[in-house]
Amino acid sequence: MRMSNLFGRTQREVPAEAELVSHRLALRAGLIRPLAAGIYSYLPLGWRVLQRIEQIMRQEMDAIGGQEINMPVVNPAELWQATGRYQAPAPGAALVRFQDRTEHDLVLAMTHEEVVADLLRQEIRSYRQLPLMIYHIQTKFRDEPRPRGGLMRAREFTMKDAYSCHTDAASLDEYYPQMYEAYVNIFARCGVQAVPVPADSGVMGGSTSHEFMLLSEQGEDTLALCPACGYAANLERATFRKQPRVVEPPAPMEEISTPDTRTIAELCQLLGITADRTLKALFYTTGEGEVVMAVIRGDLEANLTKLSNALGGAELRLSTDEELTKAGIVAGYASPIGLNLRVVGDDSLTPGSNWVAGANRAGYHLRNVNCPRDFQVTVVADIAAARPGDACPECGAPLSMAQGIEAGHLFKLGTRYSEALGARFLDRDGQSRPVVMGSYGIGTGRLMQGIIEQNHDEHGIIWPPAVAPYQVHLVALGMTQPEVVQASDELYARLASSGFEVLYDDRDESAGVKFNDADLIGLPWRVTVSRKTVAAQSVELKGRREAAPRLIAASELENALSAAGVVPRRD
Numbered sequence: 001m002r003m004s005n006l007f008g009r010t011q012r013e014v015p016a017e018a019e020l021v022s023h024r025l026a027l028r029a030g031l032i033r034p035l036a037a038g039i040y041s042y043l044p045l046g047w048r049v050l051q052r053i054e055q056i057m058r059q060e061m062d063a064i065g066g067q068e069i070n071m072p073v074v075n076p077a078e079l080w081q082a083t084g085r086y087q088a089p090a091p092g093a094a095l096v097r098f099q100d101r102t103e104h105d106l107v108l109a110m111t112h113e114e115v116v117a118d119l120l121r122q123e124i125r126s127y128r129q130l131p132l133m134i135y136h137i138q139t140k141f142r143d144e145p146r147p148r149g150g151l152m153r154a155r156e157f158t159m160k161d162a163y164s165c166h167t168d169a170a171s172l173d174e175y176y177p178q179m180y181e182a183y184v185n186i187f188a189r190c191g192v193q194a195v196p197v198p199a200d201s202g203v204m205g206g207s208t209s210h211e212f213m214l215l216s217e218q219g220e221d222t223l224a225l226c227p228a229c230g231y232a233a234n235l236e237r238a239t240f241r242k243q244p245r246v247v248e249p250p251a252p253m254e255e256i257s258t259p260d261t262r263t264i265a266e267l268c269q270l271l272g273i274t275a276d277r278t279l280k281a282l283f284y285t286t287g288e289g290e291v292v293m294a295v296i297r298g299d300l301e302a303n304l305t306k307l308s309n310a311l312g313g314a315e316l317r318l319s320t321d322e323e324l325t326k327a328g329i330v331a332g333y334a335s336p337i338g339l340n341l342r343v344v345g346d347d348s349l350t351p352g353s354n355w356v357a358g359a360n361r362a363g364y365h366l367r368n369v370n371c372p373r374d375f376q377v378t379v380v381a382d383i384a385a386a387r388p389g390d391a392c393p394e395c396g397a398p399l400s401m402a403q404g405i406e407a408g409h410l411f412k413l414g415t416r417y418s419e420a421l422g423a424r425f426l427d428r429d430g431q432s433r434p435v436v437m438g439s440y441g442i443g444t445g446r447l448m449q450g451i452i453e454q455n456h457d458e459h460g461i462i463w464p465p466a467v468a469p470y471q472v473h474l475v476a477l478g479m480t481q482p483e484v485v486q487a488s489d490e491l492y493a494r495l496a497s498s499g500f501e502v503l504y505d506d507r508d509e510s511a512g513v514k515f516n517d518a519d520l521i522g523l524p525w526r527v528t529v530s531r532k533t534v535a536a537q538s539v540e541l542k543g544r545r546e547a548a549p550r551l552i553a554a555s556e557l558e559n560a561l562s563a564a565g566v567v568p569r570r571d
Helices: 021-028 042-061 078-083 113-123 169-189 266-269 304-310 321-326 417-421 444-454 482-497 511-521 531-535 554-563
Strands: 030-037 041-043 066-068 075-077 097-101 105-108 132-141 156-166 194-198 208-215 223-224 233-235 254-257 279-286 291-297 316-318 341-346 355-359 364-369 379-380 400-414 422-424 432-434 437-444 473-477 503-504 524-529 536-542 549-551
Touching: 021 030, 021 097, 021 316, 021 444, 041 042, 042 066, 042 132, 042 156, 042 169, 042 444, 066 524, 075 078, 078 105, 078 113, 097 422, 113 156, 113 400, 113 417, 113 437, 156 169, 156 304, 156 444, 169 194, 169 437, 194 223, 194 400, 194 473, 208 233, 208 444, 279 355, 304 316, 304 379, 400 417, 400 444, 417 437, 417 531, 473 482, 473 511, 482 524, 482 531, 482 554, 503 511, 531 536, 536 554, 549 554
Parallel strands: 066 132, 194 233, 291 341, 341 379, 473 503, 473 524
Antiparallel strands: 030 041, 075 105, 097 105, 132 156, 156 437, 194 208, 208 400, 223 233, 223 400, 254 364, 279 291, 279 316, 355 364, 400 437, 422 432, 524 536, 536 549
């Protein structure tokens, strides 16, 4: 491709709307252009990268028995109503709903579990047809309230979705590691470091899920990592070793005066105790308007996702002062004693700990509170948030925190969607059973931008060879000089005939502009032709990660590229 004919141009100025470096570089290098908030067009260079990524995905999916299909973006609303996701706050709030001319309710799909289950209902009859895996690469639309970060959180985006279908949970468990390994291969081949972590299944449901996180300082997800043993988990699921309290004989509970003492820090200072001897009461309101209490040791912090999961996935928000007053709760002096609420207790609440807790009246606390003697909890669960320095659950070494970008997600869905939509089969005994499903997704555009996030320098993008839009950037210096034009044109034709993909900068621009654009676009190899190299029957060859070019004979260029690992690939 000649750059004089290339649709799209590089930009010198940093776009004001771009906060992430990968977003800025994608815009400046002419990969994408915004149409509206969270909606982008892919220009030729960006589209070629996306095709490379999709090719790798197809190869890895086919290698584990996948069959590619294509499912519609527009879905009948009744499919989503049947699974309950049409009505649910999430993802229902992000569904784009509309009606056709006959007033049938429709949605724009943001994922395709419902459609897959409907297909299974139509096509699967017998256990002999299972297991199987189908996948597609398709456009989706999610009405994000705050699209940001370019392709990282877009409203319209492309995903590779795969769905495995099984006779039972054991079959899904057997297949899941194959998909896991395929994802490891995809990210490695794309040239990114992706950390697999246990994750919350969220609105997808299911028993088990893993996220593949791209480490980035700009990531919106927080990961707990152990440098010693390799433990990694999303903060939503991260656990740690909690220092146990010394078990004491339960002492008689007594009320003590604590005027103007509303925080754990103030309480500890007044009584001369450490925070791990106190109980912290937190109050949340569900989507149905119920106020629930979370009780956790005073030196720990609650994790909202863990708390929600402990309550069966309930939608939670912090209770308002008005809601607390109505429930008879005295803010700053609350405890689970004497309140008629559902209580979730952290698993750190060991018996015989003689806690200090609120007395449920202003200016007073209770000393020597013990569970279950003095109060009962509805649910006991790990609801504590991991923090830097907490002990790794595997080896005990201090945890560190890092930011990451979710690039892929694996779910063991079970039968949630197949049962809702009637996707059933006859087993060996002739009994009707629901299909057991797994779901596996990678956002292709997000992965493309994630590759940039991990592969760039102060000058621009550094494309890993497998996903680069072209392999070689041919730069001709001095397009007003006939000998340079002739040598460059001949070299361009020769490389193309040998199967190398070449972006040929044949523009009448200065050397500085051309070299800056070459670094910005970031192809793996740059070949420079100038009057000097023509006279010496040579070219300058420079890898994008190399500090300086080297002079080689023009006749040896193909051999030099091959020796560097460049494999010819025709468009």
